[in-house]
Amino acid sequence: xxxxxxxxxxxxxxxxxxxxxxxxxxxxxxxxxxxxxxxxxxxxxxxxxxxxxxxxxxxxxxxxxxxxxxxxxxxxxxxxxxxxxxxxxxxxxxxxxxxxxxxxxxxxxxxxxxxxxxxxxxxxxxxxxxxxxxxxxxxxxxxxxxxxxxxxxxxxxxxxxxxxxxxxxxxxxxxxxxxxxxxxxxxxxxxxxxxxxxxxxxxxxxxxxxxxxxxxxxxxxxxxxxxxxxxxxxxxxxxxxxxxxxxxxxxxxxxxxxxxxxxxxxxxxxxxxxxxxxxxxxxxxxxxxxxxxxxxxxxxxxxxxxxxxxxxxxxx
Numbered sequence: 001x002x003x004x005x006x007x008x009x010x011x012x013x014x015x016x017x018x019x020x021x022x023x024x025x026x027x028x029x030x031x032x033x034x035x036x037x038x039x040x041x042x043x044x045x046x047x048x049x050x051x052x053x054x055x056x057x058x059x060x061x062x063x064x065x066x067x068x069x070x071x072x073x074x075x076x077x078x079x080x081x082x083x084x085x086x087x088x089x090x091x092x093x094x095x096x097x098x099x100x101x102x103x104x105x106x107x108x109x110x111x112x113x114x115x116x117x118x119x120x121x122x123x124x125x126x127x128x129x130x131x132x133x134x135x136x137x138x139x140x141x142x143x144x145x146x147x148x149x150x151x152x153x154x155x156x157x158x159x160x161x162x163x164x165x166x167x168x169x170x171x172x173x174x175x176x177x178x179x180x181x182x183x184x185x186x187x188x189x190x191x192x193x194x195x196x197x198x199x200x201x202x203x204x205x206x207x208x209x210x211x212x213x214x215x216x217x218x219x220x221x222x223x224x225x226x227x228x229x230x231x232x233x234x235x236x237x238x239x240x241x242x243x244x245x246x247x248x249x250x251x252x253x254x255x256x257x258x259x260x261x262x263x264x265x266x267x268x269x270x271x272x273x274x275x276x277x278x279x280x281x282x283x284x285x286x287x288x289x290x291x292x293x294x295x296x297x298x299x300x301x302x303x304x305x306x307x308x309x310x311x312x313x314x315x316x
Contacts, residue, residue: 008180011180018176019176026039043073044073047130048080050159055284064119085107123149123151134231136231156285162234168230168232255268
């Protein structure tokens with residue numbers, strides 16, 4: 001074990017005792033599948049609060065939930081007044097689960113790829129994508145598809161964060177050290193996560209068990225974090241991608257809500273430093289009334305639904 005690994009392990013053990021890296025609500029949510037589903041269902045309030053604040057209409061609109069997972073948030077949009085909801089995700093088991101529990105014909109869940117959505121041209125008024133885009137390895141084609149399915153004047157609301165967020169690697173339980181991925185190498189960080197996972201003081205959560213309820217024997221065996229899991233985009237990388245898309249956009253950076261971090265809010269507007277102190281970004285993108293859709297880029301829903309869905313594993 002290297003000196004860096006020993007230091008990071010000691011920091012991790014100390015901060016784990018303080019439950020650093022995830023909130024009390026998140027800790028409860030990760031207890032089991034039902035708790036996590038309840039937690040996700042309540043996330044709709046956060047999305048709709050942002051929609052109200054940034055003037056993204058959804059009531060009496062046709063809504064697309066991009067990255068719907070098991071549909072918990074999708075159902076929340078319908079309950080909040082959407083006319084109809086289509087939920088799409090590349091996670092086939094999650095979509096099948098959503099389909100199996102759905103009893104409302106105003107909502108439809110579909111397995112999708114990232115190169116083409118099983119959604120008709122100009123058929124959607126509003127797209128919501130919450131906690132998804134940090135997992136999209138190649139966001140540009142996704143934005144092209146969003147443009148295609150939106151009606152003129154339709155809007156896309158994205159909630160995501162950049163790679164210099166203190167906990168961007170999504171290693172909530174095993175790496176509670178803020179900005180560890182910036183200070184240490186990914187190799188050092190993942191080797192430390194592996195040692196933490198095997199420690200007797202580590203408290204496992206729902207992601208540490210297989211479908212049969214057995215503890216997964218080995219995790220964190222890679223030496224780097226694949227971009228198919230987290231794309232490692234900085235806020236400025238996202239902004240460049242939005243700028244190059246056919247959609248008009250506006251980014252709304254959010255500061256950390258802790259009273260101890262109040263001093264960091266002015267840094268949200270300081271280049272480079274803002275990457276470290278932006279807690280979250282909401283982005284509103286709108287399809288303007290110009291730029292016709294190229295005929296060769298219009299997949300038919302029937303073709304996509306009858307054929308095998310695209311299996312591109314970069315959208316979570």
